[in-house]
Amino acid sequence: MLWVLALFLHVAAIFLLLGAEFLAAVQVIVYAGAILVFYLFFLMLLDFPREEAGPRFGAHWPLAVAAGLAFAAFAWFIRGPGSGPTAARAAERLSPRNLSAVGIALFSQFGLPFEIASLILLAAMVGAIVVARRKTEP
Amino acid sequence: MVPVSACLELSAVLFGIGLVGFLGRRNIILMLVSVEIMLNAVNLSLAAFSYRLQDLQGQVLALFVITVAAAEAAVGLGLVIALYRNRPGVSVEDLTQLRW
Numbered sequence: 001m002l003w004v005l006a007l008f009l010h011v012a013a014i015f016l017l018l019g020a021e022f023l024a025a026v027q028v029i030v031y032a033g034a035i036l037v038f039y040l041f042f043l044m045l046l047d048f049p050r051e052e053a054g055p056r057f058g059a060h061w062p063l064a065v066a067a068g069l070a071f072a073a074f075a076w077f078i079r080g081p082g083s084g085p086t087a088a089r090a091a092e093r094l095s096p097r098n099l100s101a102v103g104i105a106l107f108s109q110f111g112l113p114f115e116i117a118s119l120i121l122l123a124a125m126v127g128a129i130v131v132a133r134r135k136t137e138p
Numbered sequence: 139m140v141p142v143s144a145c146l147e148l149s150a151v152l153f154g155i156g157l158v159g160f161l162g163r164r165n166i167i168l169m170l171v172s173v174e175i176m177l178n179a180v181n182l183s184l185a186a187f188s189y190r191l192q193d194l195q196g197q198v199l200a201l202f203v204i205t206v207a208a209a210e211a212a213v214g215l216g217l218v219i220a221l222y223r224n225r226p227g228v229s230v231e232d233l234t235q236l237r238w
Contacts, residue, residue, distance in 0.1 A: 004171055007152075011178050014148070017140050018189040020197050023181075030204050031178070035211045039171060042215050046222050057162045058231060064162030072154030075147035098197075105194050106201070117205040124209030128216035134223075 001040060008032045021098045145186035152179035164229045166221070170214045177207045 008031040015024035057064075106114055156179060159172030181200040188196025225232065 001171075004175070007175065008178065011182055014145065014182060015185050018145065018185045020185050020188065020200075023185055023197050023200055026201060026204055027181075030208060031174070035174065035208060038211055038215065039167065042167060042218065046218070056164065058164045061162040064158050064160075067161055068154040068158035070154075071157050072151045074150040078143055078146045078150070101194055102197055102201075105198050109195075110198050113202060117202050120209050121205060124212045128212040131213065132216040132219040 001036065001043070005032055005036055008036065019098065022102045140189065142186045142190045145189075146183055149179045149183035149186065152176075152182065164231060166218055166230050167215075169230065170211065170218075173210065173214075174207055177203055177210075 008027060012024045012027040012032070015021075015027055153176050156172045156174075156176035159175065160169050163169050163172065181203055184196040184200040184203070188194065188200075221233070
């Protein structure tokens, strides 16, 4: 889990390099702060005595490695000279006013998806409670 | 200046790592963590495209992906709790009740 935390923080740093400050903050807060702690809570609640003894990978792991390598081979196709942002578009829409620009886009152009995202979060909250609830006899 | 192709390469490799973890692991919680890694790779490539085109839509889409990832973690771990209540252990190879 510590390596996943390191991965999330590094991705957040890359978001910062790409000029997405708000996305980096959300990455640290939501991924490293909320989701990972959620997973750690579950790993603490359920103890797995025989998970540590068994093999870590299933019997079909060569197939999985082949699929992963096939996807990672995309990296070979897109390698090449690095290209920065196109100069044609105005650069002031991104950093340093990234937060206000994202907020304005989120509440004007993407208003309906924003509301749907809140609905998804509500449905996930209710669904998680209903699924994980202990069955009580009526 | 950040080369965008490097970010895309990192994204592809990260997605491959997540795919290996999801397909090859036996522990269902680590499979869910691998899904998070794959979603993170997609977020990275969205941010890279947003930077390349100087367009904010990629970042907004990445925010929605993060929302869906949070929802997926909540529901997935709730399902793990329900599974664990019925049968201890989280190995996916034991879950063969739905097999035809």
